[in-house]
Amino acid sequence: MAVFTEVSQEEAGELARKLGLGELRELRGIQGGIENTNYFLTTEQDGETLEYVLTLFERLTFEQLPFYLHLMKHLALHRIPVPDPHELPGSETKEHPEGRLLHTVCGKPAAVVDRLRGKSELQPTAAHCDHVGDMLARMHLAARDYPRNQPNLRGLAWWNETVPVVLPYMDPAQAALLNAELAFQNHIAAGSAYAALPRGPIHADLFRDNVMFENGRLTGFFDFYFAGVDSWLFDIAVCLNDWCIDLASGAPDEEREQAFLAAYARVRPLAAAERQLLPAMLRAGALRFWVSRLWDFHLPREAAMLKPHDPTHFERVLRQRVAHAR
Numbered sequence: 001m002a003v004f005t006e007v008s009q010e011e012a013g014e015l016a017r018k019l020g021l022g023e024l025r026e027l028r029g030i031q032g033g034i035e036n037t038n039y040f041l042t043t044e045q046d047g048e049t050l051e052y053v054l055t056l057f058e059r060l061t062f063e064q065l066p067f068y069l070h071l072m073k074h075l076a077l078h079r080i081p082v083p084d085p086h087e088l089p090g091s092e093t094k095e096h097p098e099g100r101l102l103h104t105v106c107g108k109p110a111a112v113v114d115r116l117r118g119k120s121e122l123q124p125t126a127a128h129c130d131h132v133g134d135m136l137a138r139m140h141l142a143a144r145d146y147p148r149n150q151p152n153l154r155g156l157a158w159w160n161e162t163v164p165v166v167l168p169y170m171d172p173a174q175a176a177l178l179n180a181e182l183a184f185q186n187h188i189a190a191g192s193a194y195a196a197l198p199r200g201p202i203h204a205d206l207f208r209d210n211v212m213f214e215n216g217r218l219t220g221f222f223d224f225y226f227a228g229v230d231s232w233l234f235d236i237a238v239c240l241n242d243w244c245i246d247l248a249s250g251a252p253d254e255e256r257e258q259a260f261l262a263a264y265a266r267v268r269p270l271a272a273a274e275r276q277l278l279p280a281m282l283r284a285g286a287l288r289f290w291v292s293r294l295w296d297f298h299l300p301r302e303a304a305m306l307k308p309h310d311p312t313h314f315e316r317v318l319r320q321r322v323a324h325a326r
């Protein structure tokens with residue numbers, strides 16, 4: 001369980017009351033997750049039991065967070081199933097200039113959002129991929145008029161900064177692959193097809209564990225804290241690399257990939273530049289998570305209990321994507 005910061009019953013109870021969510025009945029640290037401290041928060045109001053998620057942000061700052069929280073509000077208003085963040089009642093104050101969605105718990109920025117129903121589908125079928133592709137396209141379109149702007153903080157600039165930090169831990173073959181892929185991605189990003197890619201707010205981390213299903217129906221996307229403005233194609237690539245591969249080998253699964261892409265395209269057909277750059281973006285998506293997993297693995301932070309993700313998985317995915325792109 002990644003509980004980096006222990007929250008007391010008193011502090012959580014006080015926040016629940018201030019947000020008008022009723023009386024705290026239970027506060028439970030959440031298993032899984034490696035970025036933030038998460039708790040399930042159960043309250044009682046008018047005899048009804050209600051479930052929320054309290055997140056304390058461990059790396060993101062008070063300045064960066066409004067982008068994510070207001071994006072979730074915006075999407076919820078546009079009927080995209082995402083956890084709706086809860087606001088403090090009353091008018092904006094100097095302490096809460098950002099619409100009152102962002103709170104302070106244990107000195108850290110924090111938010112309380114609705115708990116989604118259902119559970120993650122870790123062994124997805126083509127039908128699950130169809131649902132995710134469809135909703136991802138709807139989400140991209142719904143976010144088009146979102147007025148705030150923040151880049152994808154785990155984009156190309158971050159890869160350029162972080163690859164040299166993890167290189168000392170690599171064997172020669174891994175170092176060669178990392179360097180070659182980084183050079184390739186810098187080359188792609190400087191080209192005209194890349195400049196033509198449609199862009200907007202993207203989730204950027206829509207893995208199987210960030211989507212809920214109940215009885216085969218998609219009940220929500222969550223964990224928007226890597227979202228940012230980037231190409232829609234990068235978001236598609238991140239999904240294909242997690243939802244539509246054989247997990248043991250990292251090889252693409254054509255049936256699931258086709259189901260995902262067809263469902264996405266029914267809502268928003270891909271532009272010519274997107275069709276051209278899909279193989280390159282699939283490589284970019286694999287590189288992004290190989291680098292972040294290497295960084296988390298070799299330069300870990302303190303946590304009460306923390307299970308880092310396996311970096312070699314995305315090394316395999318990248319090798320597969322490079323092989324298939326030839």
Ligand SMILES: Nc1ncnc2c1ncn2[C@@H]1O[C@H](COP(=O)(O)OP(=O)(O)OP(=O)(O)O)[C@@H](O)[C@H]1O
Nearest residue numbers: 030032033034035036038053083114115116222223
């Ligand atoms: N809004 C929500 N509704 C239901 N469950 C949630 C919600 N938010 C978080 N969870 C649960 O908490 C777990 C951890 O949350 P999350 O994935 O956001 O962790 P994290 O550390 O912030 O991110 P990461 O997945 O990037 O490591 C999820 O797998 C899920 O079970």
Ligand SMILES: N[C@@H](CCO)C(=O)O
Nearest residue numbers: 035205207289293309
């Ligand atoms: N989805 C990421 C975890 C950070 O959100 C990974 O699997 O590496």
